[in-house]
Amino acid sequence: MSLVNYALKVLMDLIAIRTIAPPGENYTEAVDYMENELTNLGLSVKVIEVPRAKVREYYPEWSDYRLSGDGGFPPSPSRRSPRAPSPQWLPNGRPRFPALRFSETQGYN
Numbered sequence: 456m457s458l459v460n461y462a463l464k465v466l467m468d469l470i471a472i473r474t475i476a477p478p479g480e481n482y483t484e485a486v487d488y489m490e491n492e493l494t495n496l497g498l499s500v501k502v503i504e505v506p507r508a509k510v511r512e513y514y515p516e517w518s519d520y521r522l523s524g525d526g527g528f529p530p531s532p533s534r535r536s537p538r539a540p541s542p543q544w545l546p547n548g549r550p551r552f553p554a555l556r557f558s559e560t561q562g563y564n
Contacts, residue, residue, distance in 0.1 A: 465492055 456464070472485045486502055493500045 468488060469485065472481055472488060474481050474485050490500045490502055
């Protein structure tokens with residue numbers, strides 16, 4: 456299978472997974488699919504689920520969602536909880552929100 460055909464297959468497979476946001480339906484299925492594909496490509500994959508207590512603390516309106524990623528871009532500032540960390544600004548003018556960091560000894564901070 457060519458690289459283009461493989462990329463199209465993966466894209467079509469991901470689109471076919473019904474991940475409705477909100478409320479975040481079928482995220483586990485999508486994460487499992489991506490984890491499997493990346494592992495098959497020889498990449499080391501670690502899926503980290505943010506503890507619900509941390510989600511409730513910073514984003515109470517999202518407390519029932521499964522979040523994955525490394526900090527990316529959360530909802531626009533108008534939808535953020537007042538307790539959410541303030542954004543930092545990137546050179547291109549886009550906000551960069553601080554990610555929760557995981558420490559083996561201290562947990563999330």
